[in-house]
Amino acid sequence: xxxxxxxxxxxxxxxxxxxxxxxxxxxxxxxxxxxxxxxxxxxxxxxxxxxxxxxxxxxxxxxxxxxxxxxxxxxxxxxxxxxxxxxxxxxxxxxxxxxxxxxxxxxxxxxxxxxxxxxxx
Amino acid sequence: xxxxxxxxxxxxxxxxxxxxxxxxxxxxxxxxxxxxxxxxxxxxxxxxxxxxxxxxxxxxxxxxxxxxxxxxxxxxxxxxxxxxxxxxxxxxxxxxxxxxxxxxxxxx
Numbered sequence: 001x002x003x004x005x006x007x008x009x010x011x012x013x014x015x016x017x018x019x020x021x022x023x024x025x026x027x028x029x030x031x032x033x034x035x036x037x038x039x040x041x042x043x044x045x046x047x048x049x050x051x052x053x054x055x056x057x058x059x060x061x062x063x064x065x066x067x068x069x070x071x072x073x074x075x076x077x078x079x080x081x082x083x084x085x086x087x088x089x090x091x092x093x094x095x096x097x098x099x100x101x102x103x104x105x106x107x108x109x110x111x112x113x114x115x116x117x118x119x120x121x
Numbered sequence: 122x123x124x125x126x127x128x129x130x131x132x133x134x135x136x137x138x139x140x141x142x143x144x145x146x147x148x149x150x151x152x153x154x155x156x157x158x159x160x161x162x163x164x165x166x167x168x169x170x171x172x173x174x175x176x177x178x179x180x181x182x183x184x185x186x187x188x189x190x191x192x193x194x195x196x197x198x199x200x201x202x203x204x205x206x207x208x209x210x211x212x213x214x215x216x217x218x219x220x221x222x223x224x225x226x227x228x229x
Contacts, residue, residue, distance in 0.1 A: 035218070037165075045157075045165065045208055047218040059216040095164055100176070106212045107155040109176055111164035 002026040002110045009115030020081040022096030029077040033104030038092035052104045086119045125221035133229040140196040142224045144209035149189045153213035156194045160205045
């Protein structure tokens, strides 16, 4: 059974940092890219970042570019999202998601349960 | 950036009725469009990929159509569990990966 489990969310002050983790199981992790999508309270879905299966390609939304860094450790079946210089508008539930096919074709067929990041003073 | 515009914002229907949801792209996405369903407190669920292909385990009452800039998600006969928010998403020209703003399907 495919599972994605996010962790690392919490309350942080503006300007602070957090590292989110996404632990995957139930599929050949090293064959798939992984994406992060966030959802602010009461709002729609916003793509944040993706990383390719081997980690060589990374892409970011303009809203987080230069502040967030995505990485992965295929030996641990885990993807990370390092979030620095956090802003109030980064407050959201952050989901990690798996593409439907091997590689990095971004239609996502499995999603984690999400982890809440709250940026507030 | 490709902008996806969904309509209507809210759709009020009764169980058993047919639902038609629209997604319009600011430029052609060929057929590289997906539909997701999201219920309160839950993660999104992939329903349709590449405009018309049902994802694994999705009931046949869900169907997708369209190409270019105009796409439709149809639910042939609404079940009580279908009332949720629906999002479209394109993968033709990315980054950025873009989502529509969502259509809320509510019980009339």
